[in-house]
Amino acid sequence: MCGIVGYIGENQAAPILLDGLAKLEYRGYDSAGIAIYDGNEIRMEKVMGRLKVLEELTHGGETMPGCAGIGHTRWATHGCPSDTNAHPHFNKEHSIVVVHNGIIENYAKLKRKLEAKGYEFLSETDTEVLVHLLTEYYDGDPIAAIERVMRRVEGSYALGIMFLDHPHHIYAARKDSPLIVGASPVGNLIASDVPAILRYTRNVYYMENEEIVCLSKENIRFFNIDGDKLEKTPTTIDWDIDAAEKGGYEHFMLKEIYEQPKAVRDTISPRLKNNDVVIEELGMTDDELRAVRKISIVACGSAYHAGITGKYVLEGMARIPVEVDLASEFRYRNPIYEEGTLAIIISQSGETADSLAALREAKKHGVRVLGIVNVVGSSIAREADNVMYTWAGPEISVATTKAYSAQIAALYLLAMKFAKVRGTVSQEEFLKMQSDLEQLPEQIETLLGMKEKIQRFANRYLAADHMFFIGRGIDYAISLEGSLKLKEISYIHSEAYAAGELKHGTISLIEDGTLVVALATQENLYPKTISNIVEVKTRGAFVMAVTNFGHKEIEKTADYVIYIPKTNQFFTNSLAIIPLQLFGYYVSLGRGLDVDKPRNLAKSVTVE
Ligand code: M6R
Numbered sequence: 273m274c275g276i277v278g279y280i281g282e283n284q285a286a287p288i289l290l291d292g293l294a295k296l297e298y299r300g301y302d303s304a305g306i307a308i309y310d311g312n313e314i315r316m317e318k319v320m321g322r323l324k325v326l327e328e329l330t331h332g333g334e335t336m337p338g339c340a341g342i343g344h345t346r347w348a349t350h351g352c353p354s355d356t357n358a359h360p361h362f363n364k365e366h367s368i369v370v371v372h373n374g375i376i377e378n379y380a381k382l383k384r385k386l387e388a389k390g391y392e393f394l395s396e397t398d399t400e401v402l403v404h405l406l407t408e409y410y411d412g413d414p415i416a417a418i419e420r421v422m423r424r425v426e427g428s429y430a431l432g433i434m435f436l437d438h439p440h441h442i443y444a445a446r447k448d449s450p451l452i453v454g455a456s457p458v459g460n461l462i463a464s465d466v467p468a469i470l471r472y473t474r475n476v477y478y479m480e481n482e483e484i485v486c487l488s489k490e491n492i493r494f495f496n497i498d499g500d501k502l503e504k505t506p507t508t509i510d511w512d513i514d515a516a517e518k519g520g521y522e523h524f525m526l527k528e529i530y531e532q533p534k535a536v537r538d539t540i541s542p543r544l545k546n547n548d549v550v551i552e553e554l555g556m557t558d559d560e561l562r563a564v565r566k567i568s569i570v571a572c573g574s575a576y577h578a579g580i581t582g583k584y585v586l587e588g589m590a591r592i593p594v595e596v597d598l599a600s601e602f603r604y605r606n607p608i609y610e611e612g613t614l615a616i617i618i619s620q621s622g623e624t625a626d627s628l629a630a631l632r633e634a635k636k637h638g639v640r641v642l643g644i645v646n647v648v649g650s651s652i653a654r655e656a657d658n659v660m661y662t663w664a665g666p667e668i669s670v671a672t673t674k675a676y677s678a679q680i681a682a683l684y685l686l687a688m689k690f691a692k693v694r695g696t697v698s699q700e701e702f703l704k705m706q707s708d709l710e711q712l713p714e715q716i717e718t719l720l721g722m723k724e725k726i727q728r729f730a731n732r733y734l735a736a737d738h739m740f741f742i743g744r745g746i747d748y749a750i751s752l753e754g755s756l757k758l759k760e761i762s763y764i765h766s767e768a769y770a771a772g773e774l775k776h777g778t779i780s781l782i783e784d785g786t787l788v789v790a791l792a793t794q795e796n797l798y799p800k801t802i803s804n805i806v807e808v809k810t811r812g813a814f815v816m817a818v819t820n821f822g823h824k825e826i827e828k829t830a831d832y833v834i835y836i837p838k839t840n841q842f843f844t845n846s847l848a849i850i851p852l853q854l855f856g857y858y859v860s861l862g863r864g865l866d867v868d869k870p871r872n873l874a875k876s877v878t879v880e
Pocket of ligand 1: 624672
């Protein structure tokens with residue numbers, strides 16, 4: 273994880289770096305630092321804690337004059353959060369300075385060798401080997417030294433580097449960690465992600481693996497690892513700049529919850545045409561879709577939960593067998609690929625290390641890979657055979673909401689497409705589904721109107737020790753996501769259980785007053801879920817149920833009920849998740865926590 277940013281140009285670098293780091297803080301926020309060439313030497317300030325500590329220390333950058341610099345915001349992997357472990361890292365002479373995002377896997381071996389040569393290590397980071405290796409190889413040619421370092425290190429990196437000998441240039445390189453380059457009229461920039469530079473430019477170059485870039489005030493030159501010059505074409509970013517700002521909301525998470533009707537509409541609408549689902553990006557003919565015999569979905573976290581929903585929907589609607597795997601498990605389980613398998617990798621960031629590795633594993637086996645990705649031009653988007661973008665716009669809050677909603681909407685479209693070409697739904701059923709799908713954004717809007725009611729309920733549970741989320745089928749998939757939403761931002765322990773599984777052990781944890789959130793949106797499973805609600809109530813649980821309008825009788829069993837508008841049974845997740853997201857948000861808010869930046873987490877997990 274971690275965020276890196278660099279600037280060289282006509283303006284003062286420090287305020288630009290601090291501003292860029294603020295946009296990247298979602299990637300890590302244990303410590304932050306900047307290094308600036310001041311016309312004489314490279315000066316550095318770095319400090320443990322949030323970026324605002326660094327801003328205060330440098331008076332918003334005023335104490336660090338100079339027009340070239342690099343900066344970093346850290347999510348600690350090697351070495352605890354501390355001033356010393358914060359980036360940038362200098363060599364002994366203060367002539368080379370480095371910021372790094374990623375993990376150097378062979379750092380221990382390299383460190384031993386460098387120590388034997390007399391290099392002194394000050395931090396516990398893997399990054400410090402990079403700066404000493406650069407020093408070892410540097411003979412006046414920065415590109416040659418960077419190339420040699422790239423050949424020696426194993427692992428992932430996005431690097432920003434400055435050499436005192438070449439004060440009018442900054443350098444960068446990448447492998448398996450994201451890095452973009454921005455060209456602006458007042459200078460050139462590097463960054464881990466687009467929001468960091470959007471204020472200055474929309475012209476962006478995406479760096480590929482094992483590429484190097486050298487930036488001056490006026491020029492950008494790209495090289496491959498052999499030092500050959502590369503020609504690259506910039507992409508124009510068409511994001512709305514306000515989309516990456518809070519726009520009057522107290523937190524990005526609340527803003528993003530409120531953006532869900534738009535995210536779902538933007539994902540669905542362009543693909544519903546002439547009473548059909550048209551997903552041109554799939555790049556598959558109807559015959560090819562009919563030939564798919566199995567779908568393998570791989571993802572992490574909430575994207576994995578979206579995948580579980582996808583399994584129920586694709587299997588139920590289109591009758592195709594679907595396997596869903598956690599990417600971190602999948603990549604090492606030696607998966608078996610049958611002919612006719614379609615691999616789907618789901619990822620908001622498109623940079624999640626395990627999901628990217630799963631994509632490569634699938635491609636190695638010659639399987640066609642479809643990415644369902646939110647960030648345009650991200651690694652997964654570029655490496656997949658085909659990409660179906662979720663049009664949720666930039667998502668900043670660590671806890672995903674709108675990207676998740678857009679992912680499940682994309683999966684509904686895919687299931688409908690498969691169902692139509694394989695003839696598992698009639699035209700009449702298809703048209704009804706299409707109309708239900710089109711109503712989702714408005715129905716989400718209606719549910720957002722419940723926010724005060726949910727806040728009042730959430731305030732009753734600020735001191736809870738633990739909670740449970742239960743459901744069957746798609747309701748189980750919703751439970752998984754509802755539970756993760758709550759725990760990641762409120763720090764209240766919570767578990768999601770398939771409602772029928774609870775009595776095989778976990779029910780022993782239910783005691784007087786334990787909150788159980790029961791999802792009961794699946795009509796065919798409704799009586800079964802009611803029985804499970806009775807089971808936990810008998811053990812003293814307080815039950816909040818989420819069910820469809822019309823099930824008024826549930827009030828005789830559950831203690832508190834939230835009704836969702838009627839929709840197709842395959843689409844209930846899109847509605848039932850809204851009160852659960854709001855619940856998690858308001859519990860976190862009521863406990864006075866940092867909603868957008870929960871402890872120990874980062875938005876984009878670019879390390880294993
Ligand atoms: O960027 P990705 O969708 O690949 O990220 C996957 C997970 O890290 C992510 O969904 C995570 O679980 C969220 N923070 C949960 O809110």
